[in-house]
Amino acid sequence: MKLTIPDSFIPVFRTNHAGETGAVYIYKAILMISRDKDVIDFSKKHLRTEKDHLLLIEEVLEKKNRSKLIYIWKIAGFLTGFIPSLIGKKFIFATIFYVESFVEKHYQEQIEMIKNKKKYSQLKNVIKKLQDDEISHKNEALLEAKNFNIGHKIWGKLIESGSKMAVNISKKI
């Protein structure tokens, strides 16, 4: 059965589409720069998952409903992967940890919106599946980074506010 989303969910799915596009570009940037074997293995694996997420969302969200600013989300994602790759391995893992912490919450808000509506149970399961993947990405990043210093935390705050802004804009355009 083909998954459909209620019209009221189109703006939210536009933010998901923008976010998963950004995620693909984060890993593309990391793989372009990093020469660290752990980072490359980690990123290749995650990139495959993010591409699957993007395909899944593209099946549901018609082209005309996608963000008109998609090139900006690609650049923003690319920079989010590129900058830490210039700094070092731990910064890369910190970045993934903070990005995925944000995405986990973002998907949780959507689950809350529909969790008691039986007709959206299939949609809820799809979002839950996306969220589960992001949680495992977050946990893998934490396992690699182990702990974060003040620099990582400041960068994490920047990621969080940038992501919030991207969600607010892509909800509309």
Ligand SMILES: [Fe+2]
């Ligand atoms: Fe994803």
Ligand SMILES: [Fe+2]
């Ligand atoms: Fe992810």
